Amino acid sequence: MRVSMTEAKARLSELVRRAEAGSEVILTRNGVAVARLVPARPASVAESRRALLQAVRAEGAAKATAGPSAARSQDFLYEEDDR
Numbered sequence: 001m002r003v004s005m006t007e008a009k010a011r012l013s014e015l016v017r018r019a020e021a022g023s024e025v026i027l028t029r030n031g032v033a034v035a036r037l038v039p040a041r042p043a044s045v046a047e048s049r050r051a052l053l054q055a056v057r058a059e060g061a062a063k064a065t066a067g068p069s070a071a072r073s074q075d076f077l078y079e080e081d082d083r
Contacts, residue, residue: 003027015037019038019039
């Protein structure tokens, strides 16, 4: 829902109730969107942990480098006379 700033001043309580109910309210000035009213929901502990884990996994994946192949590692374990 798009509402001009002038209209929003007169209807602020109603617009906040709509935002609380889940509607997105866009405030405009001279027809240009300048602000957005959305419901403020505190993140649950589970959501916060999930976001943190995703960030850590993404950072780790970005830093990961490939090591030596398993076939090459086997050569270091055994000498040429098969001991």
